[in-house]
Amino acid sequence: MQGPLIDTLARQGVTRRTFLKYCATLASMMALPPSAGRAMAEAMAAARRPSVIWLPFQECTGCTESITRSHSPTLEGMIFDMISLDYQVTIMAAAGHQAEEALRNAMLENDGKYLLVVDGSIPMGDPGYGTHGGHSFVDHLQQAAKGAAAIIAVGTCASYGGIPKANPNPTGAVSVSDIIKDKPIVNIPGCPPIPVVMTGVLAHYLTFGSLPELDAKGRPKAFFGETIHDRCYRRPFYDQGKFAKTFDDEGARRGWCLFELGCKGPVTYNACATVKWNGGTSWPVESGHGCLGCSEPDFWDAGGFYKALSVPADPLKLAAAAAVVGAGAGVAVSFANRAKKGAAKKAHQPITLADLEK
Amino acid sequence: MNDLQFLTWVRGTGLDIAVGIFLLGVLWRLIEIYTLGRKKDLAAPRHAAGASGLHTVFRRSLPPPGMLKRSPVSYIGGYIFHIGLAVIVFLGAPHILLITNLTGLSWPGLPTQFIDLVTVVTMAAMVVMLVDRINKPVKRFLSTFEDWFTWAVTFLPVLTGWLAVQHLLLPYTTMLALHILSAEILLVVLPFTKLFHAFTLFGSRWYNGSANARKGVPV
Numbered sequence: 001m002q003g004p005l006i007d008t009l010a011r012q013g014v015t016r017r018t019f020l021k022y023c024a025t026l027a028s029m030m031a032l033p034p035s036a037g038r039a040m041a042e043a044m045a046a047a048r049r050p051s052v053i054w055l056p057f058q059e060c061t062g063c064t065e066s067i068t069r070s071h072s073p074t075l076e077g078m079i080f081d082m083i084s085l086d087y088q089v090t091i092m093a094a095a096g097h098q099a100e101e102a103l104r105n106a107m108l109e110n111d112g113k114y115l116l117v118v119d120g121s122i123p124m125g126d127p128g129y130g131t132h133g134g135h136s137f138v139d140h141l142q143q144a145a146k147g148a149a150a151i152i153a154v155g156t157c158a159s160y161g162g163i164p165k166a167n168p169n170p171t172g173a174v175s176v177s178d179i180i181k182d183k184p185i186v187n188i189p190g191c192p193p194i195p196v197v198m199t200g201v202l203a204h205y206l207t208f209g210s211l212p213e214l215d216a217k218g219r220p221k222a223f224f225g226e227t228i229h230d231r232c233y234r235r236p237f238y239d240q241g242k243f244a245k246t247f248d249d250e251g252a253r254r255g256w257c258l259f260e261l262g263c264k265g266p267v268t269y270n271a272c273a274t275v276k277w278n279g280g281t282s283w284p285v286e287s288g289h290g291c292l293g294c295s296e297p298d299f300w301d302a303g304g305f306y307k308a309l310s311v312p313a314d315p316l317k318l319a320a321a322a323a324v325v326g327a328g329a330g331v332a333v334s335f336a337n338r339a340k341k342g343a344a345k346k347a348h349q350p351i352t353l354a355d356l357e358k
Numbered sequence: 359m360n361d362l363q364f365l366t367w368v369r370g371t372g373l374d375i376a377v378g379i380f381l382l383g384v385l386w387r388l389i390e391i392y393t394l395g396r397k398k399d400l401a402a403p404r405h406a407a408g409a410s411g412l413h414t415v416f417r418r419s420l421p422p423p424g425m426l427k428r429s430p431v432s433y434i435g436g437y438i439f440h441i442g443l444a445v446i447v448f449l450g451a452p453h454i455l456l457i458t459n460l461t462g463l464s465w466p467g468l469p470t471q472f473i474d475l476v477t478v479v480t481m482a483a484m485v486v487m488l489v490d491r492i493n494k495p496v497k498r499f500l501s502t503f504e505d506w507f508t509w510a511v512t513f514l515p516v517l518t519g520w521l522a523v524q525h526l527l528l529p530y531t532t533m534l535a536l537h538i539l540s541a542e543i544l545l546v547v548l549p550f551t552k553l554f555h556a557f558t559l560f561g562s563r564w565y566n567g568s569a570n571a572r573k574g575v576p577v
Contacts, residue, residue: 216529238451239469239470269529298362302366303369309369310452312373316373326383327389330388333386
């Protein structure tokens, strides 16, 4: 399918009106002015399919699943279909040398213009931990990054190292931004990331020719500007001090705050609470489980999923020993003080009147 | 180290070290102080030892006649910030959760908004007391480095906690980590500075009260 996006959408039964509404929603979701919705619609409708090269590294394919396999063909899914996905080993028909050739051709034909999407972390411990066609992941990434207009790191693994990087990080996993320093990189973390964030970034790129505004961790501010906790519908219960203590108690049934059950919502920046999942059906906290913090770097090693943020991340190991040492020091010092007192008493020489009159 | 790693460190290793030093210091000093002993008073007691010790524990919390008028800031400000600190530490929900985790004891907390209000009032009282210490020549003259230092280590956990909850200055994760770190600094410093009065206050009042009663000045 070639030609402008709007034609392809029309063929699939999407009316112009639906498309405009979608663009307006997307613009408002990204906190852009109302006029941006129209600009977005015009730019996206007319857009020729941008070439996208998708490199999967140390990943579980969950990110690809999240974005490509929605229950119904959503607009996100369709727009995702509209990009010219020239290389994606998971879903492309070609394999082996054919696939490698597709990659080479896409890189040559669209040099300096293609978008590079990466999911998965890159193992630096040994190049043999991950290869495509006899080349290590890091070589692949460096080659593909050279001609890329921008890089989109999809998922927490590509953005921050993710689960492969979890302690003790056996493969020496690193993120895309740890290796590539000279290209604009957008991180879309999440395990998996929210599909609309991907579309939003793509729409922004197609409309304005640039990447959206990013936060300090390279995430689009529009979607990662606020914490889960601040936008959570259970927040009023937190403020009232009403907490579920177990997953099946009265509080849990009443939908009280999951903070005590280890919810990482307060330190997790993502849009789950507002955008939700599966076409707005639900999201983790709504289904009764605390947030794992999956869009934050090193969420896997943040002290346990079921420990509240305000309790120790690890059991206290030094406390007992320190108490014993402290008590020992106290006793030792008190003996020393007693000895000093005793010595002073012994050395004391009473002064008599006769002494004074001498 | 990113902000979440920083937070995990202060919740893990940092807390472990801080609680360790705190326990070590508290036990050391309590044992040392209470085993010091006093010289035996050979004089016959001039007043039968009774409840004077206990009375003094409470009476010293009240200003002697005329003192409230002479230094209202010290008394009123002191009351406000001590009660405020106790409310924040012992009735804030996340704080109770920490205590429950460490000791197994648990009790209900107060709503966030109320704790928020108490925090602002506490900080205001502490700032007023600091300004008073700077402005009054006598207070300033009597102040040593330790006074300024202990004020700061007490004030910082309150300030950072409030900034974190209000999402001011820094992202929540970083501010929360700084809040926990500042509380850990307070724990480390407490046994070795005048902040140790949290443990010795009532004991020394009792001692003074009963010694005075023995000398014929019962209260």
